[in-house]
Amino acid sequence: MTRSTVVADAGAYVTGGAFLNEMRERLAIPSESPREDSAPDHLRYLNEQMRPMLEGMGFTCRILPNPKLERVPVMFAERIEDSSQPTILTYGHGDVLWGMAGDWKEDRSPWEATLADERIYGRGAVDNKGQHTINLAALRLVLEARGRLGFNVKVLIEMGEESGSPGLAEIAQDHKDLLAADVLIASDGPRVSTHVPTVFLGARGGHGFHLICELRDGAYHSGNWGGLLPNAGIRLAHALATITDAKGRINIREWTPGAIPANVHAALKNIEMEVGPDDPETDPSWGEPNLTGPEQVYGWCNFEVLAYHCGRPEAPVNAIPGSAKATCQLRYVVGVDRERILPALREHLDANGFQDIRIQPMDRGFFRATRTDPDNAWTRLVVASIKRTTGKEPAVQPNFGGSLPNEVFAETLGMPTIWIPHSHPSCSQHAPDEHMMVSVAKEAAEMMAGLFWDIGEGKLRP
Template identity: 25%
Template sequence: MGQAFQQYLKDHRNQHLEQLKEFLKIPSISSLSEHKADVKKAAEWLQHELSLVGMENVQIFETDGHPIVYADWLHADEKPTVLIYGHYDVQPVDPIDLWETPPFEPSIRDEKIFARGASDDKGQVFMHIKAVEALFQTMGRLPVNIKLIIEGEEEIGSPHLPGFVEEYRNLLKADFLVISDTGIIEKGKPSICYGLRGLCGLQIDVKGAKTDLHSGQFGGAVQNAAHALVELLASFHDQDGKVTVEGFYDKVLPLTEEEKKAFLALNTDEEQIREELGVPELFGEKGFNFNERTWVRPTLEINGMASGFQGEGIKTVLPSEAMAKITCRLVPDQDPEEIYNLLVKHIEKHKPKGVTVSVTPFDQGAPFLTPFDHPAIQAAGRAYEKVYGVPTAFTRSGGSIPIVADFDRILGLPVVLMGFGLPNENFHAPNEHFHLENFDKGMETICHYWLDISTLSLR
């Protein structure tokens, strides 16, 4: 059975690549209003393709923004039901002059396909569709029940997806969720990310005098807004980088021994990381290694600051205003709103004299974690190993995908982040590309995964 779908994928590879090129040619840039029709065209392309491969109940759901595509096949009696999520919208292509070939004219060279959306996320969505096709063509049916939800607004923050999931939670009911909008840790080394950090962003504005003041006339007698901001920002950390906000770590879940062993098994070369970054030494909380600091420990980072004279030379003023943008990466079980309130309380407590301080909240997203010993996670690991021939690494990510937490909150589903991209594929940048090695192996992996899942009891 396995050989049948493998042979089918091999025999139809060129055809599949030409079909993928058709999909990639559509400039479905969700953030630009002039491409609204193109985004709709991509949704219609998916609707046609999903119907063609054998999926049922294929629908386009309109939203106040861009449409959502849904399809299912639910005839695998007593077998698990999986919900697959992806997105068909893409990032803008600027700066266009840095592209070696036009971003919406797909080009294959060096066994990579170059185009906007090749890796993020059209290529990975397409792989799921073709895996379904291969199983239908070689088995006549699917080994599990499958539902797909493919949105057109991920690159602008999925503003309408949470409301859709709330409204259609019964339609989307499943045993677990699979998302292929991530990657593997490095070429030839498959990995599964089972946890994401959350996000809490804010802006701090410090206001002193009603206007900038002459430093000779008023310096030493009036608070300098820039000085006040620096003093306030310095209060957030101790000398070792630990966050000093009261209550910040209270709900942080510790690593299990199994997770610690899995992280150590990655043999991360911290000296190589240091050299690649060009820093004299790595820095962070004492008692934690690089992976732990970036995956499972929360952070508070200053992302930007502005105050005073920025031009050439010197202008001897006391700035009347100063601003900083801050984001916190959060881990289970930290709550973004609770952390925001703790930060506001800290800012009020440490507010320097002689200024007023205001705080504005920005993006928030909850952290996410599926236990890495969950059967759906372990089955994904086995599927990777069958195709790639090496053990699967189990990792967490330092980044945030807020919609994952929304799915978890609304549907209560375990989430398997089963990606096939590579870190250096320039998603969101010029010359985005997708390695065809992972295109080929990825579809085989997905097929093996559904066959393995069909033998498990997840209910």
Template identity: 45%
Template sequence: MIAKAQAQVDSGAFFAELATLVRYPTVSDAPEGRVAIKAYLDDVLTPRLEALGCAVETHPNPDPAGGPFLVGTRVEAPGLPTLLCYGHADVVGEAGRWSEGRDPWTLTADGDRWYGRGTADNKGQHLVNLTALRLLLAETGSLGFNLKFLFETGEEIGSPGLTEFAETHRDLLRADVLIASDGPRLDAATPTLFLGARGSVRIALDVDLRPDAYHSGNWGGILRNPATTLAAAVASLVDGHGRIQVPELLPPELPDTVRAALDGVIVANTPGDPLPDEGWGDPRLTAAERLYGWNTLEVLSLGAADVDRPVNAIPGRARAVLQLRYVVGTDVGGTAEAIRQHLAAQGLSMVGVTVDGNFRASRTPVDDPWAGWAKSTLDKIAEKPVALLPNFGGGLPNHVFTDVLGLATLWLPHSYPGCLQHAPDEHLLASVAREGLVLATALFHALRERR
């Protein structure tokens, strides 16, 4: 089966199939994208799930902001383990110009890179898993387990309605384990298994003091400057070395199991990656611990007046948007109040604070039996060490599977950090797709032997 998995990529069959998937502009935050999404569900995913022997249903989203859900179900025998797979059909909107005149909706190859919107996030990744399941079924005549495959259509806009859908359809989605693919592996060369995701909280700081700007020569020294005030507010939350200054924004501890899992993990190890900056972040932690086991507070935007064409005037308002990436164990329910109290104690109560949560932090414990089984299976088939990460650094709706459905979650990503997934020139590495298809096929084959 390994040779057959490799041949899918080597023969060009996988590339040709992925080209079909990329052709659909399934942008979830655009009306025309909703039309493409429906066509993608009907014309692409439904036939492929039916070819796996699945009964396929499309379900409406309980949240009008989100699109429909597609569920494929294959039941071989009641006593067999049940696998839940997940993928998302939507992609981000177009962002800027692609190099060399590339069309984001046309798959093109340049050496090891396959360019196209959705190649890495998430069409190429869920195609790997669909192909691996198809190879297993063709080889053995049965999967040896029951299969449920859930596709959502709004992951790129925060998965609206997914939690409510899972709560309402617990029986439909009932399973023993989730195996899915999204996000990046540790680096291009390292097969990776991760068990969850960090959560995300967006924090807006607004200093809106007056409707007009006033001449700095006539009013400087007697009118409070919103930009100066905002700079002080940001620095009081996270200092100039990236260290969070508000205890309520930090996790209570770094668990020993997480520390052990991250021991020896090297980050930013792909050629062309930026080098981690010395002295940035908590000095007590390694780079891997800061990225995968701890919280970070990043400034996403910061501005007042026209930063490119300043005039000699004190601006009337200033705004910054920050993002807290947080791990399991962090209590983010009181984030806004904690920040307000902290700023008030600094004499900065005039700074307005608005907090908007997104994906919640969640992870399957590192010592969960399913994690040990998956890691040992991948170690046997991979030709290099497999990294086990407690969670990856970004956000995914993993909490739906751990917290709502009560599942162990195993994420086997088929992308890498430099894939440019939300930017021009998004790409999938052919070498990673080839290796990922081998690993996914082996993992599904091992599941049929697990009782």
């Protein structure tokens, strides 16, 4: 067997229907991690889908209990061929967000893998069942071709990423030796565009919190009390308006990196963001002034109000509300001190006269910002391999715009992190009609098979 044969077999795995068949079984499991009774579905995914496939490839598998949220366990698997060879850790998550049944076009079910218009629809098609399915299939194809991989592999499949990966950091801390590897190579998130293979080396952080204005219990008639009682909704709206200007530029400078580092800026200059026909129209004047789209999304920070509740929106009455609540989020990059996010907000609100606005941290759902140095041997090998397989120069992002538990691998386990996404910007991730494009899946399988073949040739030592 040759490299070109394995790459061709990987493409045929997608176009010949084997990938779709595997996805039918995996998407049928409604593994929604926010659902309180989801534990049986998580165990079904790990024991009925992951375990047989991995054990068939010579991996030993075990379930690692979650110390923080029992219903979202983690599966660890390993295949050690030679301790003198490099060890790769790969990761995926088998949990999904809510299926949103009834909201999908053409009455599609989120729990059925449906092929239509060269797209595979279903909850988890790209986030993340489809992506780690492709990577594990590529490993299987290389193993079948060579009879060995030529390197060691450890696999971590968690079931709580969509709930903020509770317990994953503790599991990594408690099992550092078990999870030790030379590099993380995994897949999640979207490419920069449909036709451009992408490598990203970290993720923006995500920090969520509530802002609450509680002035009094109950509501009072606006005719009798209007002009006498402060309105909690108005107070909170004005407090929010101090955090950014009218165009979304963040006014709390500790919430920004101050400047984009030169090497990050250089990498982002080569990236063009794809806008699909169904995507919303962007506003170039929104956010930090004088930054391009890639610089805004990958190199800077953004503050969002995710929800706002005041009074009774479903049935408004003529009464002055005594309380209001906003659910907020800061997406931030390396260079922002996570421990200062909420203290800086408190100082900002107090300085602007909003001592009555209370900050309530979220219980979970936090990810730290991380970046791996773009100039390292593993990145160079991955980029060269992808170019060899596809004939395309991949986009290299210092980090991508979303959040992942990358700090677990980059900081707790202390390894370089390389992500190769198999999705595209308009995949409807987290929304109805989530889908993976067959053309992207085919190229992804070919890239990963070529990459694992190249690593097995021994070009990098541990």
